[in-house]
Amino acid sequence: MHIHIILGLVAAYFIAILGFVLYARYKSTHCVMPGINEFFLASKTLHPLVLTCTYVASLFSTFSIIGLPALMYAHGLSGLYFIGFTDLIGLALLIIIGKKLHRAACDGRIFSPIEVISNAYNSRKLGFLLALVFAASLLPYIALQLVGIGAFIDSYSDGRIDYLTGVGAMMGIVLIYLFLGGMRAVAYTDFIQLIAIIIGMLFGVIFLSYHFDFSVAELFKDLHTQSPLHFIPPGAKGQFQWPMILTMAVVTAGVFIQPHLLTRAIMAKQESDINIMVGGTVIGRVITLVLAVILGGFAYIHYGDSLNPNMVMGQIFKDIGLIGALGAILAGFMIMGALGAAMSTADSLLISIGQITTRDMIRPFMKIDHSHQVLLSKGIMALILGGAFIIGLNPPRYMTDLALYSGAIAAVLVPTFLSFAWGRRTTIGAYLSIIGGCTAMAILGILKAQGQYPWPALHVGFIPTCLSFALYYGCAFLLPRKMPVDPLLRAQE
Numbered sequence: 001m002h003i004h005i006i007l008g009l010v011a012a013y014f015i016a017i018l019g020f021v022l023y024a025r026y027k028s029t030h031c032v033m034p035g036i037n038e039f040f041l042a043s044k045t046l047h048p049l050v051l052t053c054t055y056v057a058s059l060f061s062t063f064s065i066i067g068l069p070a071l072m073y074a075h076g077l078s079g080l081y082f083i084g085f086t087d088l089i090g091l092a093l094l095i096i097i098g099k100k101l102h103r104a105a106c107d108g109r110i111f112s113p114i115e116v117i118s119n120a121y122n123s124r125k126l127g128f129l130l131a132l133v134f135a136a137s138l139l140p141y142i143a144l145q146l147v148g149i150g151a152f153i154d155s156y157s158d159g160r161i162d163y164l165t166g167v168g169a170m171m172g173i174v175l176i177y178l179f180l181g182g183m184r185a186v187a188y189t190d191f192i193q194l195i196a197i198i199i200g201m202l203f204g205v206i207f208l209s210y211h212f213d214f215s216v217a218e219l220f221k222d223l224h225t226q227s228p229l230h231f232i233p234p235g236a237k238g239q240f241q242w243p244m245i246l247t248m249a250v251v252t253a254g255v256f257i258q259p260h261l262l263t264r265a266i267m268a269k270q271e272s273d274i275n276i277m278v279g280g281t282v283i284g285r286v287i288t289l290v291l292a293v294i295l296g297g298f299a300y301i302h303y304g305d306s307l308n309p310n311m312v313m314g315q316i317f318k319d320i321g322l323i324g325a326l327g328a329i330l331a332g333f334m335i336m337g338a339l340g341a342a343m344s345t346a347d348s349l350l351i352s353i354g355q356i357t358t359r360d361m362i363r364p365f366m367k368i369d370h371s372h373q374v375l376l377s378k379g380i381m382a383l384i385l386g387g388a389f390i391i392g393l394n395p396p397r398y399m400t401d402l403a404l405y406s407g408a409i410a411a412v413l414v415p416t417f418l419s420f421a422w423g424r425r426t427t428i429g430a431y432l433s434i435i436g437g438c439t440a441m442a443i444l445g446i447l448k449a450q451g452q453y454p455w456p457a458l459h460v461g462f463i464p465t466c467l468s469f470a471l472y473y474g475c476a477f478l479l480p481r482k483m484p485v486d487p488l489l490r491a492q493e
Contacts, residue, residue, distance in 0.1 A: 009332070011169070011173055013336065013340065014173050014177055014340075017185060017192065018176070018177055018180060018181050018185055021180075021181050021184050021188060025038070025184070034180075034181075034184070034374070035370065035371075035374070036111060036370040036371075036373055036374050037108070038184065039182035039183060039351075039374050040112070040182070040183055040263070040359075040377075041111060041183060041263070041266060041267045042183040042187055042267060044266075044268070046187055046267060046269070048269070048273045048277075049191075049276075049280075050188065050191045051264060051267060051268060051269075051273055051277065052279075052280035052281075053190055053194045053195070053280070054186065054187040054190035054191060054264060055277045055280070056190075056194055056277075056280050056281050056284040057190035057193050057194040057341070057344060058190060058260055058344075058345065058348045059255070059256075059261060059281065060194075060284060060285075060288060061341050061342070061344065061345035062148065062341040062342045062345060064201075064292065064341075065197060065200075065201065065313060065334075065338045065341060066313050066338060068080065068083075068289065068292030068293075069296040069299065069312055070296065070309035070310055070312050071296065072230075072295070072296025072300075073296040073299045073300050073307070073309050073312045074237060074309040075236050075237055075240055076227065076229060076230030076231060076236045077230060077232075077235075077293070078229075078233045078234060078236075078240035078245065079235055079239075080292070081233070081240070082244075082245045082248045082249040083249075083285070084249075084289075085245070085246065085249030085250075086248075086252045086255075087282070087285055088249075089249060089250065089253035089256075090253040090255065090256035091278050091281060093253060093256045093257055093418070094256055094261075094265065094274065094277065095274065095278060096418065097257060097262065097265075097417050098262065099265070100420070101113050101262060101265050101266055102265050102266060102268055102271050102274065103271070104420075105266045110266070111266075111355065112259065112263070112355050112356055112359040113262040113263060113265075113266060114130050114134075114360040115360060117130060117416065117417065118364065120420040120421065120425065121416075121425060121430060122427070123430075126427060126431065127360045128361050129434060130360070130413065130416070130434070131356040131357065131361045133409060133413065134258065134259055134352075134353075134413075135353050135357060135361075137405065137406040137409040137410065138258070138260075138349050138353055138406055139353075139384065139388065140391075140406065141406050142346055142384065142385070142388045143387075143388040145342045145346040145388075146167050146170075146388050146389055147392040149166065149167055149339060149342050149343070150166055150167040153339075163392065163393065167389060167392065168389070170339075173343070174343055174346055174385065175381070175382060175385060177189075177347065178351060178378070178381055179378050182351070183263075183267070183351060186344065186347045189344050189347070190344055190348075193337065193340050193341055193344050194284065196333070196336070196337045197288070197341060198284070199333075200330070200333050201291040202287075202291060203330055203333075204295070204320060204330060204334055205291055205294050205295060205298075207323070207327065207330055208295075208316070208320065211323050211327075212298075214298075219294065219297050219298060219301060220297060226301065227300065230297070230300070233245065236305075243457045244457060244458065244459060247461075247462035248462075250411070250462060250465060251411045251461035251465055252407050252408075252411075253411065254407045254408060254410030254411025254413070254414060255406075255407040255410060256410075257410050257413065257417050258352075258407075258410050259352045259355070259356050260348045260349055260352035263352060263355070264277065265277075295313070295316060296312065298316075299312045299315070299316060303315060317335055318331070350381045350384060350385060351377075351381065353380065353384055354377035354380045354381040357377070357380050358373050358376050358380065362376065405441065405445060405460075405461065407461075408441060408460065408461030408465070409438060409441060409461075411461055411464075411465045412433070412434065412438055412441060412461075412465055412468040413433075413434060413437075413468075414468070414469075415430075415433050415468055415469050415472035415473065416430040416433060416434060416472065419472065419476070424476045424477070425476070426472070428475050428479060429471060429472040429473070429476050432471040432472070432475060433468040433469070433471045434468070436471050437464045437465065437468030437471070438464070441460075441461060441464040444460050444461075444464065
């Protein structure tokens with residue numbers, strides 16, 4: 001299917017969702033523009049199924065379509081083992097932290113997870129620091145989404161649509177979408193997007209098995225014959241030994257406390273909705289992992305090991321598109337899913353950065369009413385997206401590494417979030433934990449970039465994460481208890 005048609009369908013898809021959201025909002029409130037509660041939290045009225053899908057889609061995004069098959073292709077199952085351990089740790093964090101955040105934000109005056117932390121530690125400056133760290137770590141990730149969209153469009157169109165044209169058009173849609181739709185539009189897009197991703201990958205596997213005449217059992221038998229290391233650590237390229245798998249899981253679980261995901265816990269109508277989010281995440285992960293393993297294995301058998309892993313799904317899209325009219329339609333559907341997932345991820349990250357910048361970095365120190373907070377957030381989102389677009393024109397050499405470190409940086413912040421309702425929570429410990437962990441992360445990241453990282457068997461974020469835990473809980477137990485128990489949090493202890 002021609003790339004111009006696909007881009008047009010993606011635009012029509014986003015416009016249709018936006019139109020539905022605007023119509024529903026006007027019908028219920030007689031107002032087109034969203035207020036602060038609607039803009040940041042969708043008024044906490046989302047159906048649990050929609051809430052679950054927006055959480056899962058924000059967590060998985062493009063990585064499920066492009067990244068997981070690429071990992072299977074390049075490294076085998078060892079490249080995916082850490083995903084299971086990551087999800088176990090991350091979902092435990094969601095249950096513990098997410099439910100506490102939901103209780104603390106139930107009075108309707110809190111719109112950001114970092115606000116809960118500021119109130120619990122009685123420190124606006126701590127909230128400012130957390131927001132600053134999150135914003136700095138998520139910026140490269142937003143730029144990476146745009147670079148990925150641009151590279152994909154440029155490659156698939158054989159250069160007929162360049163980065164400036166393709167990504168510029170997508171940016172315009174994203175800004176209009178966010179300005180008018182807010183979090184509700186993002187949630188409904190995620191809902192449809194997740195369904196599209198799963199259906200596209202499922203029918204893609206069925207289509208390939210029919211036209212290339214293979215069964216899953218035969219596929220894995222051939223794969224085991226050609227590359228036994230695809231099934232056991234350290235993997236086909238020797239990069240995933242058990243110490244790396246386990247430490248990578250610990251660090252990557254930090255993604256689960258990033259603000260765009262924790263906000264979903266605050267958005268829940270009731271605490272039990274968080275249990276549904278956990279169950280939906282498990283189901284979604286199992287389905288996408290199984291499909292990714294099959295697609296990655298198929299690519300290795302049929303294309304050999306010479307492809308760039310990041311181009312594996314692009315090659316599969318092209319091959320499916322060449323197999324008749326049905327193949328062209330299916331390839332177009334899968335490509336729409338990939339583009340939509342990248343744009344949806346950018347939406348979630350942008351609205352989250354606008355939220356924490358306004359609510360946690362500016363509002364505590366300046367008096368701004370709700371309507372101006374929404375307006376300021378929109379301005380910040382436009383600036384961030386424009387900056388990300390400019391960075392994407394000539395991406396820095398280490399931008400991908402910086403984007404991947406966003407989860408590792410979040411892992412450093414886990415002790416502060418994990419203990420905000422604890423009677424021995426410590427503001428000093430929180431500061432030392434965040435500053436010490438981030439400093440260690442920066443030093444070790446630089447050493448790794450220079451090829452001088454001293455513990456190659458361990459993920460670069462593992463030592464900083466351990467350091468952050470040691471600093472926080474060392475202060476909690478060694479310093480005298482001075483922090484009064486917040487009445488709002490008393491029931492959580």
